[in-house]
Amino acid sequence: MAGAMTTPVARPEIGPPRSSVGVIGWARANLFSSVTNTVLTFLGLWLTFKILWGVIDWAFVTAMWNGPDGRYISGFHIWQLFTEPWAIRSGAPCRAEGTGACWPFIANKFPQFIYGRYPVDQRWRVDVALVLLVVGLVVLMVPRIPGKVWSAAFLFLVFPVIAFWLLSGGGLLGLPVVKTEVWGGLLVTLVVALVGLTGAFPVGVLLALGRRSKMPLFRWASVGFIELVRGVPLITILFMSSVMLPLFLPSGVTLDKLLRALIGVMMFQGAYMAETIRGGLQAVPRGQSEAADALGLSYPQKIGLIVLPQALKLVIPGIVNSFVGLFKDTSLVLIISLFDLLGIVQLNANADPAWSSPTTNMTGYVFAASVFWICCYGISRYSQMIERRLAAGETR
Amino acid sequence: MRLSSTREQHGSLAAAAPNAFYRPEVRQALYQVVLVICLGWLFWSIYRNASTNLASQNVSAGFAFLGRTAGFDISQTLIAYPASATFGDAILVGLVNTLVVSLIGIVLATLFGFLMGIARLSSNWLVAKIAAVYVEISRNVPLLLQLFVWYFAVLASLPAARNAVALPGNGYLSIRGLYLPKPVFESDFGFVLAALATGIAGTVAFARYANMRQLQTGHRLPVLWVGLGLIGVLPALAFLIAGRPMTFDDPKLQGFNFAGGMALQPEMVAMVLGLVFYTGGYIAEIVRAGIAGVGRGQKEAARALGLPTGTMMRLVVIPQAMRIIIPPLTSQFLNLTKNSSLGIAIAYPDLTHVLANTTLNQTNQPLEAIAILMGIYLTLSLATSLFMNWFNTRMALVER
Numbered sequence: 101m102a103g104a105m106t107t108p109v110a111r112p113e114i115g116p117p118r119s120s121v122g123v124i125g126w127a128r129a130n131l132f133s134s135v136t137n138t139v140l141t142f143l144g145l146w147l148t149f150k151i152l153w154g155v156i157d158w159a160f161v162t163a164m165w166n167g168p169d170g171r172y173i174s175g176f177h178i179w180q181l182f183t184e185p186w187a188i189r190s191g192a193p194c195r196a197e198g199t200g201a202c203w204p205f206i207a208n209k210f211p212q213f214i215y216g217r218y219p220v221d222q223r224w225r226v227d228v229a230l231v232l233l234v235v236g237l238v239v240l241m242v243p244r245i246p247g248k249v250w251s252a253a254f255l256f257l258v259f260p261v262i263a264f265w266l267l268s269g270g271g272l273l274g275l276p277v278v279k280t281e282v283w284g285g286l287l288v289t290l291v292v293a294l295v296g297l298t299g300a301f302p303v304g305v306l307l308a309l310g311r312r313s314k315m316p317l318f319r320w321a322s323v324g325f326i327e328l329v330r331g332v333p334l335i336t337i338l339f340m341s342s343v344m345l346p347l348f349l350p351s352g353v354t355l356d357k358l359l360r361a362l363i364g365v366m367m368f369q370g371a372y373m374a375e376t377i378r379g380g381l382q383a384v385p386r387g388q389s390e391a392a393d394a395l396g397l398s399y400p401q402k403i404g405l406i407v408l409p410q411a412l413k414l415v416i417p418g419i420v421n422s423f424v425g426l427f428k429d430t431s432l433v434l435i436i437s438l439f440d441l442l443g444i445v446q447l448n449a450n451a452d453p454a455w456s457s458p459t460t461n462m463t464g465y466v467f468a469a470s471v472f473w474i475c476c477y478g479i480s481r482y483s484q485m486i487e488r489r490l491a492a493g494e495t496r
Numbered sequence: 497m498r499l500s501s502t503r504e505q506h507g508s509l510a511a512a513a514p515n516a517f518y519r520p521e522v523r524q525a526l527y528q529v530v531l532v533i534c535l536g537w538l539f540w541s542i543y544r545n546a547s548t549n550l551a552s553q554n555v556s557a558g559f560a561f562l563g564r565t566a567g568f569d570i571s572q573t574l575i576a577y578p579a580s581a582t583f584g585d586a587i588l589v590g591l592v593n594t595l596v597v598s599l600i601g602i603v604l605a606t607l608f609g610f611l612m613g614i615a616r617l618s619s620n621w622l623v624a625k626i627a628a629v630y631v632e633i634s635r636n637v638p639l640l641l642q643l644f645v646w647y648f649a650v651l652a653s654l655p656a657a658r659n660a661v662a663l664p665g666n667g668y669l670s671i672r673g674l675y676l677p678k679p680v681f682e683s684d685f686g687f688v689l690a691a692l693a694t695g696i697a698g699t700v701a702f703a704r705y706a707n708m709r710q711l712q713t714g715h716r717l718p719v720l721w722v723g724l725g726l727i728g729v730l731p732a733l734a735f736l737i738a739g740r741p742m743t744f745d746d747p748k749l750q751g752f753n754f755a756g757g758m759a760l761q762p763e764m765v766a767m768v769l770g771l772v773f774y775t776g777g778y779i780a781e782i783v784r785a786g787i788a789g790v791g792r793g794q795k796e797a798a799r800a801l802g803l804p805t806g807t808m809m810r811l812v813v814i815p816q817a818m819r820i821i822i823p824p825l826t827s828q829f830l831n832l833t834k835n836s837s838l839g840i841a842i843a844y845p846d847l848t849h850v851l852a853n854t855t856l857n858q859t860n861q862p863l864e865a866i867a868i869l870m871g872i873y874l875t876l877s878l879a880t881s882l883f884m885n886w887f888n889t890r891m892a893l894v895e896r
Contacts, residue, residue, distance in 0.1 A: 137619065140623050145622065147626065148622070315524045318528065328870075331873060332834070332873040332874060333837040333848070334834075335840065336870050340866050343866060347863065431640045435840060442641050461644075462645070462653075465645045469641055472637050473637055476635075480636070
């Protein structure tokens with residue numbers, strides 16, 4: 101009897117209530133946990149369906165696509181976007197009431213959106229430069245590929261020279277000269293963003309060092325420049341470089357319009373980058389530079405070999421993040437009538453009578469917005485990834 | 497003895513001309529002299545080139561043009577701008593337009609941004625995801641493009657005035673802009689304002705009394721409800737007693753457009769929408785980071801004390817989050833003000849449009865126009881950051 105008492109009775113294992121696991125459990129916990137949450141969930145569902153349906157209807161159901169023999173068709177025809185884009189010459193069918201996106205506009209103008217008015221027979225040069233850029237970026241940015249120093253040197257020292265020679269021509273091998281007036285589209289966006297970033301880097305380093313200098317005049321000059329530039333909008337800087345800069349140069353010396361915009365962007369970005377780099381310089385422990393002093397290193401040696409490498413490692417995410425801002429800001433050059441991606445979309449969408457229709461400009465904006473979004477979102481995700489990798493040494 | 501001899505030696509070394517360069521003070525002085533010479537040369541050559549170039553273009557430098565009559569019209573004038581107005585007046589009109597759009601933008605973007613930032617932290621999965629999608633879209637598309645979408649695509653596709661979209665409260669939205677009822681104040685409205693002032697003063701006094709009482713007895717008086725009563729009910733009573741001294745002038749359709757009411761032009765509406773949608777995304781991120789940045793232990797301690805969620809947020813989380821939020825929020829306000837200069841691209845007559853476009857083209861005084869423009873923006877930036885620094889000091893942690 102006593103033995104029977106002590107024999108443990110195996111009971112069937114009871115799992116958690118069915119309503120607290122799986123899809124139902126998740127929904128109860130995350131969507132319907134209270135009355136307010138339930139109301140919010142239904143409001144959110146209504147909003148999501150409203151917006152999603154609006155987007156699908158506009159972009160697919162009522163949208164116009166390239167059809168066979170240069171005719172328009174509507175419905176889901178994504179695969180036909182780039183078939184015979186040249187057979188369609190105008191956006192007249194898009195003028196019909198209730199039409200969604202006018203995709204043939206994008207298909208027809210696509211080369212312009214990428215190259216601007218760059219001569220058609222020379223566009224391979226832009227392609228080669230783009231391929232070199234992408235290869236360089238991939239080698240530099242994918243953490244697993246070794247040889248970062250060499251790829252950085254290629255991208256920041258060799259590539260600009262090659263790209264400049266390829267894009268503007270002249271010099272060796274006698275490529276035909278292509279003036280910057282005919283550059284446009286994504287090409288100009290990339291040139292402004294990349295030259296702006298590369299050019300702003302040394303400016304930012306010098307200004308940041310100047311701001312932390314023990315010599316008052318260097319400090320005041322740097323602070324003055326940084327605060328002046330950071331206190332005004334980029335547009336005023338661009339106006340300054342496009343309207344005032346020619347007046348400041350000796351008569352007879354003229355600067356290319358794109359170059360003037362680039363100088364403005366570099367000054368602007370340099371001031372912001374100086375503040376980012378200053379943050380990194382401040383984070384390097386004081387003992388590092390004191391140790392360098394104790395070893396008898398000169399100032400350039402101390403900064404170049406001890407302080408900057410540590411500071412720059414800290415500010416890489418910051419610099420990549422500020423590049424997102426710069427990439428978006430490149431669109432401002434259209435105000436001083438340079439035609440970057442947005443500029444050329446705006447020009448074609450609102451000033452080409454053949455394509456004028458109620459939906460043309462929205463179609464163009466959606467295209468431009470997608471390009472900008474993919475680039476900016478990609479860069480910021482990359483920056484977060486780098487931040488995590490670089491912080492791996494500090495996390496315990 | 498030995499020490500003094502070393503010192504002597506050192507002194508003689510310094511005195512010797514060839515080695516003076518090894519002394520840091522001498523070297524620094526030399527570098528700074530070189531900097532002054534370089535900068536001086538730069539500015540001098542800029543000045544010389546500019547005066548030569550301007551002379552060859554027959555442009556007389558100086559700010560005399562500010563007193564000349566500006567022969568152009570401005571599409572939105574919130575202060576008097578008669579036909580005889582000068583360029584100086586035109587700049588003032590532009591400045592007012594910049595300030596108005598920035599202020600409205602700052603207030604709405606802060607509200608919207610806080611809402612979205614809190615939504616991102618919501619325990620409701622769907623709400624949090626919607627807010628996240630909004631933040632990623634608004635922050636990763638250029639503001640200029642967003643302004644174009646609002647102005648050229650969204651607002652331009654609105655119906656004509658006769659088919660205007662009627663908004664609740666007698667507002668109308670059409671391709672001509674947003675028309676809202678305009679409040680008309682009669683002379684007796686002063687009573688309502690006086691009642692409001694009394695209500696606010698009473699609330700402040702009551703809050704102080706309540707704090708004092710709480711320190712003494714530990715009991716907390718219902719400050720919120722009493723305050724709401726004083727600030728809300730008192731003016732409402734005064735309004736009724738004084739015989740409703742405020743009416744609304746409703747916009748009415750006359751011919752092809754609305755007459756009466758308060759008209760917000762499409763440019764203004766697009767600017768506000770664009771600035772709020774864009775900056776709201778940044779503010780949402782700042783708010784999210786601020787609330788998430790409050791230590792977990794703080795919330796756990798508040799829970800352990802038995803505070804309900806609302807009280808915990810109000811007394812423990814928000815005050816600490818605000819310290820993290822305010823500095824980056826300041827720079828967003830500054831950014832919004834500076835970004836309002838993009839109005840030039842959609843013809844909103846802000847400071848940049850008036851100065852860098854119209855004035856520049858009409859007077860051909862690029863140096864002066866851009867200098868005034870930059871000067872005003874610098875002043876605005878400095879004023880905003882001074883105010884926010886003051887506010888930040890008030891909010892800062894008071895440590896022993």
